[in-house]
Amino acid sequence: xxxxxxxxxxxxxxxxxxxxxxxxxxxxxxxxxxxxxxxxxxxxxxxxxxxxxxxxxxxxxxxxxxxxxxxxxxxxxxxxxxxxxxxxxxxxxxxxxxxxxxxxxxxxxxxxxxxxxxxxxxxxxxxxxxxxxxxxxxxxxxxxxxxxxxxxxxxxxxxxxxxxxxxxxxxxxxxxxxxxxxxxxxxxxxxxxxxxxxxxxxxxxxxxxxxxxxxxxxxxxxxxxxxxxxxxxxxxxxxxxxxxxxxxxxxxxxxxxxxxxxxxxxxxxxxxxxxxxxxxxxxxxxxxxxxxxxxxxxxxxxxxxxxxxxxxxxxxxxxxxxxxxxxxxxxxxxxxxxxxxxxxxx
Numbered sequence: 001x002x003x004x005x006x007x008x009x010x011x012x013x014x015x016x017x018x019x020x021x022x023x024x025x026x027x028x029x030x031x032x033x034x035x036x037x038x039x040x041x042x043x044x045x046x047x048x049x050x051x052x053x054x055x056x057x058x059x060x061x062x063x064x065x066x067x068x069x070x071x072x073x074x075x076x077x078x079x080x081x082x083x084x085x086x087x088x089x090x091x092x093x094x095x096x097x098x099x100x101x102x103x104x105x106x107x108x109x110x111x112x113x114x115x116x117x118x119x120x121x122x123x124x125x126x127x128x129x130x131x132x133x134x135x136x137x138x139x140x141x142x143x144x145x146x147x148x149x150x151x152x153x154x155x156x157x158x159x160x161x162x163x164x165x166x167x168x169x170x171x172x173x174x175x176x177x178x179x180x181x182x183x184x185x186x187x188x189x190x191x192x193x194x195x196x197x198x199x200x201x202x203x204x205x206x207x208x209x210x211x212x213x214x215x216x217x218x219x220x221x222x223x224x225x226x227x228x229x230x231x232x233x234x235x236x237x238x239x240x241x242x243x244x245x246x247x248x249x250x251x252x253x254x255x256x257x258x259x260x261x262x263x264x265x266x267x268x269x270x271x272x273x274x275x276x277x278x279x280x281x282x283x284x285x286x287x288x289x290x291x292x293x294x295x296x297x298x299x300x301x302x303x304x305x306x307x308x309x310x311x312x313x314x315x316x317x318x319x320x321x322x323x324x325x326x327x328x329x330x331x332x333x334x335x336x337x338x339x340x341x342x343x344x345x346x
Contacts, residue, residue, distance in 0.1 A: 004084035005343055009044040009059070011070050011090045012052065018164065018272045019104050022140065023089035025168050029336035031057045034039060040343070043078055045070045072096075086344055087134075088245030092123075098130035100346065102138040102162070107169045109151045114198040114267075127152070136342055138162050140270040143291035147246065162271045163295075166331040169252060169279050178253035182218065182243050189216040190283075190312065191258035193251065193273050197223070203285070206266035207308035209240040215312065217262075218254065220246040256280040260316055264305045265289065271295060278323040283316055299326045 011023045031054040034040055041058040044051055045066055051059050062076020076096035079086045086097040093101045093145040108115050108123045109174065109211070115123075131152050137159045139145050145159045179186060194202045202219070219239040236242070255261050261277035263286045272289060275285045278299065286292045287305035298321040303310055 003039070003346075004082050005038070005040040006058075006075075006079050006082065006084040006086050007040065007042045007085065007104075008061075008071065008088045008090070008094070009042040009048075009051075010067075010075075012042070012044060013048065013222070014090075018270065019090045021168065022102070022104070022164055022274060024306050025332040026089065026336050026339055027054070027057065029066070029129060029332045030340060031055055033336060043075055045074070087344075090158060092126060093130055093134070095126060095129050097176075098134045100136045100342065101134050102140075103144070104140050105267070106146050106147050106151050107267050107269075108328055110147060111199060111267055114187055116283065128154060134158075135346060136341070136343070137161065140164055141291040141294055143294055145336055146271040153313065158340065160342060162335045163330055164275070165335055166272070166275045166279050166327065167247075167332050169276045172248040172251040174256060174280075175247065175249040175265070176245070176246060176253065178250040182254070184216075184218055184241075184254070184257075186257040187259055189218045189258055190218045190260055190262055191254050192217070192262040192264075193217050193246075194221045199267045201264045201266050201305050204287075204303075204305055204308045205262055206237060206240060207239040208262070208264075208310060208312065211309055212312050213239060215236075215239065215259070217241065218243055218258075220244070220254065232303040246297075252276070252280060255282045258282060260301070260312065261287050264303060264308075265292075266305050268292070274300060275326070281323070285312070285315070285321075296326055297321070299323050306329070310338045 011020045012325035014020050036056050039148050041060045043060050043062050045063055046061045048061055064080045065074045072094055079097045086094060086099040088101045091104055108120055112120055112200050139148060139161055140163050142161060145161055148154060148159060149156055159180055192205050194200045205219060207215060220243040236287060255277045260283040263274045265287050267290050274286050277284050284300040285303055286296060286300050288302040289305050300320060302316050
């Protein structure tokens with residue numbers, strides 16, 4: 001890699017969701033297989049603190065702006081000044097230098113009502129100005145590749161699939177106090193990680209709890225019960241408990257000891273949480289929607305995300321395939337090798 005590769009480091013200071021997890025883990029593995037001679041740097045804003053250190057990837061603090069202003073002004077000017085190639089791992093790209101971009105999904109096109117008007121307008125503008133000028137598009141599943149092609153009339157050969165993986169979960173130690181902290185009993189609850197984001201389909205979990213009154217449901221995530229009723233116009237069932245934010249260590253323990261992990265999403269580009277649950281041997285229930293069958297094949301149980309009238313005990317009584325095949329399909333190491341190949345040949 002002779003030309004300077006400049007990675008948009010804005011994600012390092014954002015809340016870690018699936019998109020940020022992807023960027024962090026791919027870079028950790030990329031750092032192991034490149035050398036300093038490959039001339040790769042991560043650009044961050046000048047006021048950045050607690051920046052991760054890498055062995056072979058350098059970190060450069062630039063610009064006087066913050067947030068989107070930094071991303072749209074400081075970053076591209078730095079790229080242009082250094083005759084570099086700009087790599088963006090988290091959907092958004094500088095309009096001036098949209099060189100390599102990882103587009104995890106195009107949910108804002110497929111499900112516009114899931115997002116605020118301001119968010120949709122911004123994403124529509126950026127994508128309209130950039131999508132046909134991107135040198136190389138990366139996405140995380142065949143489903144997302146087909147969606148991008150459908151909405152933007154692109155050649156599939158312009159889009160590379162580099163999927164998510166699960167090995168980061170090996171580093172998380174199970175918090176053995178999690179069950180006690182949340183007053184849960186081993187193998188006596190269904191567990192989910194959700195939010196008020198409409199695509200996560202929290203309503204299905206609440207309705208499933210009503211339809212399975214003899215079971216207990218625990219949901220982790222940023223759910224505000226005070227706005228829940230006004231947002232969705234139904235009450236929380238008594239056998240559903242909101243846990244609020246949980247750490248990776250707590251989530252791992254809760255996945256490990258649950259009756260099943262529930263993921264009734266309407267739309268995903270990939271879906272990391274069910275993969276994490278498989279790593280600890282949990283039974284996993286996912287929606288029969290978007291990319292779920294592509295990713296999980298026959299290793300999980302499928303439900304209709306629009307129908308919560310399901311007897312979960314009966315559903316889980318049938319066998320599924322071992323998780324071994326699925327876990328062997330994905331690794332951050334293999335994904336970073338694919339990204340390295342793109343960077344070397346751009």
